Amino acid sequence: MKSIKTYLLVSKQISLSFLILIAFVGLQSCKSDKGREVDDPVQLQKDNVIQIVTENMDFQMPDTIPSGWNTFRYKNLSPQTHFFLVDKYPQGKTIKDVRTLVIPVFDSGMKLINEGKSEEGFAEFGKLPEWFSEVVFVGGSGLISPGNIGETMIKLDPGYYMVECYVKMNNGVFHSSMGMIRELIVSDKVSENTELTTDIRINISSTEGIVISDSIHRGLQTFAVFYKDQIVHENFVGHDINLVRLSGNADIEALDNWMNWADPKGLIDPAPEGVTFLGGVNDMPTGSTGYFTVTLEPGNYVLISEVPNPSSKNMLKTFTVSE
Template sequence: MSSVLNFKYVNLYVAILFVSLISCKNESKESKQKLASVVSIENKRNIVEVTTNIMDFEIPTQLQSGWTTFKYNNKSGETHFFIFEKMPEGITIENYKNELVPPFKAAFTYLNENKIEEAMKEFEKIPSWWQDVKLGGGVGLIAPRSSAETTVYLKPGTYVMECYVRMPNGMPHAFYGMLKEIVVSETANENKEPQSDFDIHLSSKKGITFMDSIKAGEYQMAVRFEDQKLYETLLGHDINLVKLDDMKLLDSLGTWIDASNIKAFKTPVPKGLTFLGGVEDLEAGETGYFKAKLEKGNYVLISEIPKAVERNMYKVFKVY
């Protein structure tokens, strides 16, 4: 949803339980399952496991606020990522599905048919609350059958997580099941902010700042968001780590990652590009962390924004 389209053209992306013996049994079963999830997380040093099998997210739907590490296990045959979008107060995933998804679906259909005017009319139906959505970070693009680890600070509130990489037909993965609500409580966990081995500075004005070369190894990278802005995709900048089989593929990477192009950001990813995670969009002044296991070769840090190469929102470095 939060993908294509130009911001200057549009102003933008429990139930009551009946008391019965059966419901009590179900409630008891659910409680055990939730407890098992909590125990599992605690046993893994508060690492929250997120799994995608095909077009889904398996993740606990209630989390504590504070520093939280997500290990994203992409077991599917597609490249994925996930971003947390913090909803305005009172807005839930039902609002998201009923008020935001329909105009986006219609607009994408028109865009794929090159009917720009009709698509723009659909975007005019985007609900006003969309402009108050905050960026909450997440795990950057990750190759099929791979895993990546990212740490962000979760503030209390209701989040929608999604992946909007596109199918070969041009429609985002979120339309096929990669859309989920996460509630973060006021209760804070006791996790401390990670320590970084290296810092990456990210700025819309200065681009991406990092070293030209680094020794092979496993590192914790801090991504410092010096500023943030909305691009043509209605989202901000992020960091994605990519290994290149050949440096000649840099232009192909820049073209593919430009989600403002309805023909781009589709799977399968061009051969020779391996995405290894990163940190999704955060607000200005915030910091996220990701683990990078670097082997010898050529790598790129790049933002998923329109014309990333032209805007200097990439950094090539060599691992020796």
């Protein structure tokens, strides 16, 4: 019988290989697009903020950014809900390695699973290259609804990264398969940014869930999210923080169920009625801190994690901002 440690390592490899496969398919989809290419107008701004714009199934952003603390301002101009997640690859590994060393294994494994041969399918993933365990999710934004802007700060080391979104279209196809995947180079040049001054501190862990340490008030607020630990959950990804504004017809139970991408009805367009996603901080390693800044109007809100049944893990926290 496999040990728990071995199971988690295999699960992590499955998670990483799955997301990278989706990313690769998305990249190939982009390359096959015969439409007119548009020059990327997004540049690193004078205020040291990296602008990311999504108009359809794309990330318009610089190809190379400095290392150190970086603030990302993500503007979602598309009709779907999105996030961006940054994945750090081992030195020397590129999308070519994914195509030659990962795709055949993952294709055969998924084929077996789809045929109902789950045990054989998961065993197939044991053929994945060992370096996949070195790919690390290092943060990004939380979910952002159409027409909204999210601002997130994370610290990045020099290296080769990919930026992706794996929310699903209403037909179940991942956004990364539709083009929401791109390579990102983080250079040795260090940004001039420093950590933000914090208004609200949040700890998140698998044992305690979401713990809010400060009162939350209206106006411009900066949240610091500290990852006390990080584990692989049942849907093969780690926990994160997403801020949601609720309207009168919002259904908390529907939101709770929707946050699991592994459910056919989860993390899929459209988002549940009555919810507006305002950003947050995506999956990060143990001991990491990320920041997000948002203007809070009076009303009802939720902090929630993209894991199966977040309410059962104390990863769904409601709060009210007063007048």
